[in-house]
Amino acid sequence: MNTLFTGHNFIDLPQAGSTNSVAHDLLSSHPAEGTVIRARHQTGGRGQKGAQWHAEPGQNLTLSVIYYPTFLPANRAFDLSRMASLALWHCLRSALPEASVAIKWPNDLLVNGRKIAGILIENQVSGPFLSSAIIGIGLNVNQELFPESQYKKATSLRVITGHEWEADEVMHSLLQQLEGQYLGLRSQRIAALESAYLSHLLGYQETIAVRIGAEVQQRHLVGVDVQGRLALAREGQLDYYDIKEAEVII
Numbered sequence: 001m002n003t004l005f006t007g008h009n010f011i012d013l014p015q016a017g018s019t020n021s022v023a024h025d026l027l028s029s030h031p032a033e034g035t036v037i038r039a040r041h042q043t044g045g046r047g048q049k050g051a052q053w054h055a056e057p058g059q060n061l062t063l064s065v066i067y068y069p070t071f072l073p074a075n076r077a078f079d080l081s082r083m084a085s086l087a088l089w090h091c092l093r094s095a096l097p098e099a100s101v102a103i104k105w106p107n108d109l110l111v112n113g114r115k116i117a118g119i120l121i122e123n124q125v126s127g128p129f130l131s132s133a134i135i136g137i138g139l140n141v142n143q144e145l146f147p148e149s150q151y152k153k154a155t156s157l158r159v160i161t162g163h164e165w166e167a168d169e170v171m172h173s174l175l176q177q178l179e180g181q182y183l184g185l186r187s188q189r190i191a192a193l194e195s196a197y198l199s200h201l202l203g204y205q206e207t208i209a210v211r212i213g214a215e216v217q218q219r220h221l222v223g224v225d226v227q228g229r230l231a232l233a234r235e236g237q238l239d240y241y242d243i244k245e246a247e248v249i250i
């Protein structure tokens with residue numbers, strides 16, 4: 001590993017239900033900061049908003065990283081989403097220099113308009129600060145076919161480039177980026193983190209289609225607040241939505 005500590009404790013499982021759940025069970029033994037749990041075959045992958053995360057066995061990256069961001073107030077937990085999204089953005093940008101790589105709020109990674117990776121962060125809180133965080137990442141590497149529900153919406157490195165990728169190499173690049181972003185956050189480089197996140201955010205300062213409740217509306221994407229809520233403007237009025245309330249439509 002080309003990192004200071006991330007992935008030095010590496011738990012490589014042939015099969016697991018959800019790597020985030022494995023990481024959660026490990027927390028009581030206080031594993032080293034940067035412990036990585038990777039499953040070659042994840043059978044019960046969990047996604048945002050209670051969704052499932054499907055990955056063909058042996059084809060993709062499904063992993064979780066344990067950090068101890070005890071410096072981060074619980075009401076700033078979204079900074080972890082920003083930094084993990086940026087890590088994936090840089091990893092994908094260096095793998096795919098020609099492609100259009102974007103973050104779809106709050107933390108989906110799109111390449112050429114299709115989802116290639118998702119992030120599920122689960123935090124543990126102690127008083128006003130976080131005590132630990134599990135950063136779960138699913139990145140489509142070599143999967144070529146996707147279930148019908150994701151057909152036209154999902155992609156992988158292989159689909160984009162037409163050749164197979166060495167998943168371990170992609171993982172090393174990802175973990176290096178993740179650690180770099182995490183160290184930036186730990187050094188309180190918050191303004192840089194916020195502006196980098198916005199600069200790669202799909203639809204930033206544009207009018208976009210957003211599903212709000214059952215309705216699809218055209219709104220101007222003004223930004224994302226400290227809590228991670230999407231700030232949308234319409235007719236001089238600014239409204240904030242959390243992940244359960246709004247979805248950016250691609």
Ligand code: BTN
Nearest residue numbers: 018045046047048118119136138
């Ligand atoms: C999403 O886009 O809905 C988030 C998907 C997150 C999937 C990853 S795969 C590794 C880790 N373990 C899980 O159960 N989920 C995350």
